[in-house]
Amino acid sequence: MSLTLAFLGDFGGAVDFIFHERDSVSGGVQIGGPGEIADLGLEHLKVSAVAMAAACAFSIPIGLYLGHRGKGEFVAITVSNVGRAVPAVVLLFLFLAYLGIGFTNVATVLFLLAVPPILTNTYVGVRQIDPEIVDAAHGIGMSDVQVVRRVRLPLAMPTIVAGIRTSAVSVVATATIAPLANVQTLGEPIVAPGTYGFEGQLGAAIVVTVLTLLIDAGIGGLGRAVTPDGVKVAGESPAKRRLFSLPTRGREPAT
Amino acid sequence: MTFDLIAQLQTRERTGVGCVAENGFCPDWIADNWDRYVDPFWEHVYLTLTSVAIGFAIAFTLAVIAHRRRWLVGPVSAFTGALYTIPSVAFFFLLQPLTGRGNTTALVALVCYTLLIIFRNVITGLAAVPNEAKDAARGMGLSDRQLLWRIEMPLALPEILAGLRIATTTTVGLAALAFFAGAGGLGAVLEEQPRFRSNVVVAGGLSVLLAAVLDLMILAVQRSLTPWRRAGP
Numbered sequence: 001m002s003l004t005l006a007f008l009g010d011f012g013g014a015v016d017f018i019f020h021e022r023d024s025v026s027g028g029v030q031i032g033g034p035g036e037i038a039d040l041g042l043e044h045l046k047v048s049a050v051a052m053a054a055a056c057a058f059s060i061p062i063g064l065y066l067g068h069r070g071k072g073e074f075v076a077i078t079v080s081n082v083g084r085a086v087p088a089v090v091l092l093f094l095f096l097a098y099l100g101i102g103f104t105n106v107a108t109v110l111f112l113l114a115v116p117p118i119l120t121n122t123y124v125g126v127r128q129i130d131p132e133i134v135d136a137a138h139g140i141g142m143s144d145v146q147v148v149r150r151v152r153l154p155l156a157m158p159t160i161v162a163g164i165r166t167s168a169v170s171v172v173a174t175a176t177i178a179p180l181a182n183v184q185t186l187g188e189p190i191v192a193p194g195t196y197g198f199e200g201q202l203g204a205a206i207v208v209t210v211l212t213l214l215i216d217a218g219i220g221g222l223g224r225a226v227t228p229d230g231v232k233v234a235g236e237s238p239a240k241r242r243l244f245s246l247p248t249r250g251r252e253p254a255t
Numbered sequence: 256m257t258f259d260l261i262a263q264l265q266t267r268e269r270t271g272v273g274c275v276a277e278n279g280f281c282p283d284w285i286a287d288n289w290d291r292y293v294d295p296f297w298e299h300v301y302l303t304l305t306s307v308a309i310g311f312a313i314a315f316t317l318a319v320i321a322h323r324r325r326w327l328v329g330p331v332s333a334f335t336g337a338l339y340t341i342p343s344v345a346f347f348f349l350l351q352p353l354t355g356r357g358n359t360t361a362l363v364a365l366v367c368y369t370l371l372i373i374f375r376n377v378i379t380g381l382a383a384v385p386n387e388a389k390d391a392a393r394g395m396g397l398s399d400r401q402l403l404w405r406i407e408m409p410l411a412l413p414e415i416l417a418g419l420r421i422a423t424t425t426t427v428g429l430a431a432l433a434f435f436a437g438a439g440g441l442g443a444v445l446e447e448q449p450r451f452r453s454n455v456v457v458a459g460g461l462s463v464l465l466a467a468v469l470d471l472m473i474l475a476v477q478r479s480l481t482p483w484r485r486a487g488p
Contacts, residue, residue, distance in 0.1 A: 010352040084421065085466045087428030090459035093445050097278075097455040173342030177432075180449060190344060190435070202352070205345035216340045 010202055017189075017196075017203035025197040032200060037186070037207055044185035044211070047103060047178060048171045051110030055167060059115050060160060063122025067156070068148050076123040083116025088174040092181065101181040113174060114167035121163025125156030154228050161223035168219055172212050176204075186211070281453045291444060296461055298439040302430040303469070306362050307423050310369030315415075317370075318377035319403070328378055335371035343368070343429045347436035361430070361438035368429055369422040376418025380411030413484065416477040420470050427466040 016022075021033035030036075066072030091112060095105045129152060137151045176187035189196035189204040196204070274281035314335070321327035341349070346364040354360045384407045392406045434443035441462045448454040478485070
């Protein structure tokens with residue numbers, strides 16, 4: 001195996017690290033191989049999933065409520081601006097220094113990271129629905145709750161899922177530095193080159209990249225699945241469209 | 256005994272040793288050690304501005320080309336989108352066998368992250384220019400090139416600069432991870448003493464401040480370049 005991969009140089013060694021156990025650089029410990037990668041990957045997914053679930057449960061109802069009421073533009077804008085300005089690493093290190101290490105703290109950092117895209121996208125998704133559709137829904141006798149659940153939510157769904165996708169990608173990417181807070185994710189070989197060596201670092205980087213691309217593609221597929229047939233138009237589906245516009249006050253965001 | 260204690264306390268207050276030992280937020284220590292942050296800060300500024308400038312040049316050119324050849328929009332978006340999705344820490348390592356440790360690796364990765372954002376915003380900005388404006392310009396006899404630079408580009412400017420703002424703040428954040436590529440920056444100081452509160456607050460605060468200042472600077476440029484946006488009702 002190592003021989004056939006030798007022509008790939010460092011990358012060959014990295015792939016070998018993923019598929020075969022070996023002695024650690026400092027000796028004495030077995031590292032790498034599918035077993036350890038799976039363990040680290042599971043922890044990686046666990047901390048990411050906890051954060052994402054909490055962020056969805058928190059952001060979507062608030063975004064729906066604010067969007068439906070047409071209030072809270074200020075909240076949506078501020079959350080999105082602050083979210084852009086405070087880098088994930090800085091947030092993680094602040095938590096480390098002030099609140100200490102551990103699973104809960106890392107999950108909280110990832111949660112805070114995941115909230116802004118979901119909240120902003122939910123709000124924008126609800127706001128950009130044609131008011132006539134909402135009027136029509138009220139006109140046929142729907143209550144507020146029915147309008148939100150049966151009209152606003154389905155129509156905003158592609159935008160919401162796009163927000164979840166953005167969040168999920170950055171959460172899984174950031175979970176890579178969780179070992180700095182003693183949570184053994186796939187970033188473990190990256191932060192401990194003394195044990196894992198450069199091939200281990202590179203191997204972990206490959207696994208994290210593949211995992212992120214898979215999650216991105218998976219949620220992208222989910223986005224297409226939840227887009228109502230009536231919204232699907234020829235060409236680009238809204239789920240594919242990523243939002244890079246800054247929500248501005250008083251003016252409709254340019255789309 | 257009591258005098259000893261008071262003398263000790265006074266020494267601690269003067270030197271700030273107590274504060275550092277207790278891992279507090281220590282203004283004295285920060286004032287004494289300010290030098291540690293100057294070089295990493297400018298490294299951070301260098302990484303950010305260089306990669307945003309290169310990224311803007313590439314993405315803007317691609318967008319201008321794709322604007323008249325719409326079939327290119329899909330493939331370019333897909334490619335830059337895939338680059339954008341690669342986790343930054345992983346990217347800094349994946350490039351190392353090719354470009355080694357140091358600034359080159361960090362810059363290549365950071366440039367890649369700006370491409371999707373800027374390309375997307377230039378394309379959508381140009382596409383959102385009202386047809387009436389373009390018709391009027393053609394009616395006045397403007398060529399395609401004149402139409403692009405004198406009508407479409409100014410009208411797309413707010414969207415383009417919004418993309419530049421997002422790309423810049425994002426890059427400041429990602430550059431904080433450039434220490435994984437051996438390129439220094441404020442992240443490197445953070446990582447030296449990750450549990451020391453004064454260090455984390457200063458290094459982290461400087462990166463947030465840098466993002467905010469650059470953001471406001473681009474906003475100011477946008478305001479001065481698009482006076483007509485304020486003239487409206």
